[in-house]
Amino acid sequence: MLSSQDIAKIRKDTPGCSDKLFFNSAGSSLPVREVVDRQINYLQEEALFGGYKTMAKYASEAAEAYVEAAKLLGCEPHQVAFCESATVAYYRVISTMRFEMGDVILTSELDYISNFIVFDQLRRKHNISLAFLKKDVDGSFDLEAVRKQFTELHPKMVAVTHVPTSSGVVQDVIAIGKLCNEFEVLYLVDGCQSVGQLEVDVKAIGCDFLSCTGRKFLRGPRGTGFLYVSDRALTMNLVPISADGDTTIWQSADEFEYGNTAKKFETFERSYSNLLGFGAALKYLNGVGIKNIEAYNTTLGNHLRNGIKSKTEILLMDHGSNLSNIITLYHPNFQLEKVTSQLDEHQIYYSIARKSMAFLDFAQKGVDWAIRLSPHYFNTIEELDEAIDILATMH
Ligand SMILES: Cc1ncc(COP(=O)(O)O)c(C=O)c1O
Known part of the structure; x- marks a missing residue:
């Protein structure tokens, strides 16, 4: 307390x-002083010694950011990817999937606009359809009716925003996770408004992916976010269209080895001052x-x-x-x-x-x-x- x-x-x-x-x-949100100091000091050093030398010097501090994120989410550091925003993390997840005409995404009416925009694009490009998780009169998920949706609709993917941007309600992502695991459906949770204000345990939720931004309840710098990827999803060899040479090995003319960690959801080029600032914000939050x-x-x-x-x-x-x-x-x-x-x-x-x-x-x-x-x-x-x-x- x-x-x-x-x-x-x-x-x-x-x-x-x-x-x-x-x-x-x-x-x-408002960051703590040490987050901003870390960003400024890093940028000043980068200006004097160049990006690559400075990045190498602080490699172990950068690695600590993964440890702090994993500690917060109840997962392992190799399951964390840092991204520029939650939206970027989210569409990288969607880009791993092969959608076909008639595929159904089961989501909630309270999901975030960027997620609906991605779904709209999938509808236009691949003729997928959307269905909404059924609710009780009090607004909670009606789990019997939702179970029926799983058996009747065979969703390709379930995508739920934990806490919507427009309302304080905490959606029961754990109950939906149990159904996703039972029916072996990929499960993407938008944790943008929950991580940092509430305890969020990705193992308890049972999600394959959880996206989050840095600037809100985590009190990190702008232009930061992260993604959790489950081991199940990692072993399914799902590769985002954005994967680059930093994490991929070009083995032969048309063979690429994409690796088995969430790092394939990152790109080589990114702001290290932001990453270290975000790491400092996560460390502070975990300390509290x-x-x-x-x-x-x-x-x-x-x-x-x-x-x-x-x-x-x-x-x-x-x-x-x-x-x-x-x-x-x-x-x-x-x-x-x-x-x-x-x-x-x-x-x-x-x-x-x-x-x-x-x-x-x-x-x-x-x-x-x-x-x-x-x-x-x-x-x-x-x-x-x-x-x-x-x-x-x-x-
Ligand atoms: C629930 C939710 N999801 C996703 C986002 C998008 O986050 P970002 O702006 O980092 O892409 C927001 C931003 O407000 C949000 O509230």
Whole structure:
């Protein structure tokens, strides 16, 4: 459990958090000082000695980033690939697969827009179709109905976003993973909004792939992300179209050996300052402990939701029995421009979640946009109370 001294230290390590009410970790969070220092120092050295010499000098530090990512996800370092973003990681996974007309991808209505764009392209190019995992009235997966979908649709792949960008609901990726394993279906989880705020154990989920970004709840640099690849997927010889000469051996005129680690999902050319900065962010987060972070985040999320319910007339738009720290708010009297200028005026940092980014979710909720607040473990209860008082004046 994080003590008030721990939080004070974390806040001291986070230069951006003291002069504002920063609740946008689901967008792009605040890094700790040592992450930014690591990036800057590396870049300065790279400028003096060139990219290759500097990369070689810090090879063992770079290797540590894989160890930290693996520690966080409950996997092995060889199962981790670093990428430039979650979207890049995601489409590299999709590019490993041979889709044919009539193939079905089973997904959720709450999946991320980039994932839907990939599916749309597969539909146009390969005539695949999409089906949505069936839900109960309370929004949880209806596992009996989903089992039926597995037997009737024979999905080629199941793809689920763990925590959607537009809603705090935590989708039951473990239950879906059990079915994927039983029916031997490849399973891709988008962990972009869950990793870093919640404990995410890829073995417990039973996924073949999990994609994630660095800048959100992991508090890493922009332009970073990673991908977990299961040993099952690695032994299936699935190769992304982006694999390059760094990890591949050209054996004969038309034979390439692609290797058996997640590194084939990386490319040789990338930002080492970002990689080492991301490694420092992961190390810091592991040092605080994801169980501690999740417990404190639950306290923050409950406090904010309860305060909004009891002290304001604003509607909480997230539905479901298991909610995380993406908190979306709306009131029919809200006018977007007015609301955003009021939030800006009070130095509240937020995002606006829009229907154009989460069409199916927001069409069901009947709104075009919502304010999204996403407190994280450097925030305090006092900050939340300040924000609740401001929100109470805002309709
Ligand atoms: C659930 C989810 N998946 C994927 C992404 C895409 O991440 P990136 O911008 O790193 O590609 C986001 C970004 O907001 C997201 O919220």
